[in-house]
Amino acid sequence: MQSHFTNRGKLGGVRRRSDFSCVSLAAPAGILLLLSIASAALAAGPRVDIVIGEKAPALERRAAEDVATDLKKVYEADVKIVTAAPEGAEYVIFVGSPETNEPTKKLIAENWPTLAKQDHVLRTIKHHGKSALFVGGGSPVAAYWAASEYAHSLGIRSLLYADLYPVAPKPFTLGGYDMLLKCRPGESAWPEIDPFPTGYTSWGLNDQKQRLRQLARLKQNTVLLGIHCWQPFVDFEIDGIKKQTGVLWYGWQFPVSGDTAGRAPFKGAKLFENPDFAGKATYEERLDAGKDWLSGFIKEANSLGLAVDVQTSPMEFPKEFAPILAGSAPTSEPGDLAVRSLEKRAKGLTAHERLHSGAYKTIFPGIHAMWLNDGSGDDFWLYGSLLFDHNYSAYESSRNRFGAGLEQESACKELVTPICGDGVDGSVFKAELQIDDVNRITVKNDKQFNRPSPDMILKHYSNFDPPPEWWSQVRANYLGAMNDLYRANSRAREGGRSYTLYLARRCEFGYEYMNCVEATRKAGIAKSKKDTAEQRAQLEKAVESMNAACSALAAVARDQSDRGMIAVCNEFGYKALQKEMEKLDAEEK
Structure with missing residues (x-):
């Protein structure tokens, strides 16, 4: 794979200083005009046209927008997103597939590879005798991943919090690309199952949207949410008993005003809380906020090609349901909010457990799959690690999932060097x-x-x-x-x-x-x-x-x-x- 970076435009026929001796010293405005034109020409990046289909799916349009943003950031390029390449266009990038981009179909239909839904391709093609680039995949989400792969080839590194740009871009070119990336079998589920204030339930939906975008850039295809019965996301009634418990973080409160160590990031707030749940004092208010939050999360994830799976234990119930359970015991969780059913079952779930687990898909039909466990497991890795570099982990898995075959040290070098410069990755890897x-x-x-x-x-x-x-x-x-x-x-x-x-x-x-x-x-x-x-x-x-x-x-x-x-x-x-x-x-x- 070849890395491609900017080729700054140069003034044609730049002359020696003596060649300008004929310019009148009495005309400083003319000199300033020439200098400003020269500066603009030297600073100008390439003119690039990104071609998408007239009826391109929303995710392919988003892929084109990402490519445009990346080119502007790295090369200060002048980028237009169009449905047909202008006459005489110098640099053209086609985004999509032959099915969604008519101009692409005419150009590469004969050479189009057989792609599974998650496979994607970057390929240099000829357009009016000039090198052009095709960025596409076997589905709209794969086309989005192809755009992410193009960003990676430019030296951009997508992390969980932002995209970081190369410190030393190489000359820009659309030539030399011939990459076919096939996905290893299976899902790539990103876990968000920390129920504490350190986990996903502390994030407002606006912050989650940015996080989901970064996960999509890292070619994740599934987000796994761990949800507990005592949280304010679902409501149900069984045998005349209504759910009454719906809180975040076991109902713990976290004042952050006054004598608070490291309080600057709270920006004067009196209480640490999920901003979307701020001021929600009653069960009904928190339930409404929870439904809006989770519905919005699923909708945004799906728009980026991410499925949302839910992991929960149908055997765990809010403690108000203890009277109807034929035997129950406290859970191993730190808050006294739930009980674990000890009802005997001949096969599968009991009637109570089916009603409990079924509430999630009823209220949130956008859930892709339910992962049910008996609640006896101990997700120790959630809190066994006080510190974990999730950015490095996400990067390594995103590369190896499509066959890069990187060892840990090589993955660290590929991640760090473009955004930090030479001689940094060794120290980072020792720390990892x-x-x-x-x-x-x-x-x-x-x-x-x-x-x-x-x-x-x-x-x-x-x-x-x-x-x-x-x-x-x-x-x-x-x-x-x-x-x-x-x-x-x-x-x-x-x-x-x-x-x-x-x-x-x-x-x-x-x-x-x-x-x-x-x-x-x-x-x-x-x-x-x-x-x-x-x-x-x-x-x-x-x-x-x-x-x-x-x-x-x-x-x-x-x-x-x-x-x-x-x-x-x-x-x-x-x-x-x-x-x-x-x-x-x-x-x-």
Whole structure:
């Protein structure tokens, strides 16, 4: 594959300075006019016409718009989207397929490859004796992916939060393309199943639309939403009992005004909340907001070619249904909102469970598939990892899903070098390995170590065992990754620093979080020994470390998940520890 970048236009017949000696010195306006024309010519990018069918599907039109935006960003190109190439057009890009783009059908019908629905192609063709480019696929969504592949060939890297552009574009050309990308069998389901403030339910629909667009650019074809019975998305009634529980985040509240560590990203808000649920005080209000939110999510995802699957447990019911369940038990979740049915079943689901699970497809017919589980599983990987580079993971999977066959180190180089410049990817990859070690060590030793809950920090205060050795290993890996990423950031060019600096600060957050946890444990040990001086010193250190952790994350917080993490660490960490300090003060008086 050849990378293609801009070829700046040059003035034809540029002369030596002596050739302009005949211009009158008394006519400065003429000189200025010549200079302005010269500057404009030197700055002008290529003129490109993007041809789509008159009745092109909406997603193919969106693909053409993305190509236009990319060319303008990288080359300052003058781009027009048209239904027929103008006479004498220099650069022409055809988007679609022979079925949706009549001009394309006439040009390449004989050479059109056999494509499955997810297969896509970039191919140089001849148009009036000049090189032109065909960007298309076996379906409108595949054509959209072809446009994303074209962006990738230009050096653009689509991440989950934005598109980053190449720091050193190469000359622009439409020649040399002959790429046929076939998808590996199976779905590529992007999981959004974190039920905490750090997860997808903290994001407003407008933010989700941008996220979905990035997932589509990364060639994902399915989003998997994990939904719980106590959330405000569905309403149902069984045997005369109506659902009454409908909350986000187990009903926890997260004040972020006043003495809040790292509060700048909240921009003066008093409460951290999903903006689409702000002020919704009753069950009915939250249910209406939830239906609008999920309906809008499904509609936007479908418009981008993304199917939406829902994962839920039909065996779990809001606790108000306990009287009709022949045996029930508390769930393993941190909030006391649901019970798990223990009804005997001969085969499949019970009548109650069928009514429960059926409510989702009834209310949201746009759901592609329902993934039902018995609720006994423990999605530890949701909260076993305090930090995970989802951007790198999404990039690697998007490339390998279409046969790139990249090893981890090669994938990191392909991701980082175009947007950061040479000599950066090595440090980033070292950091990625250390982050992987953090998550491996944590999950091996304590799957619920980072699980958000009111006791996520104070549980260490009531445990009097010495800090385990693996905590030191995790902290050392965070520190090493942080240093490598700051090193990478110092070398990175301006465009890619939003990626490297963000990861560096996240690792700093993890490092300080571990300092807080260890100090909290030592404070608890001192308390058990009635050593109030040491108890106070360690509590103060824990508070300072959590403040530093939240401040590090606040410096780069870019989305609701980041703000949710800060809110959680404040409510269950920073403020909880301060209350313990106040108790100690009261005891000493």
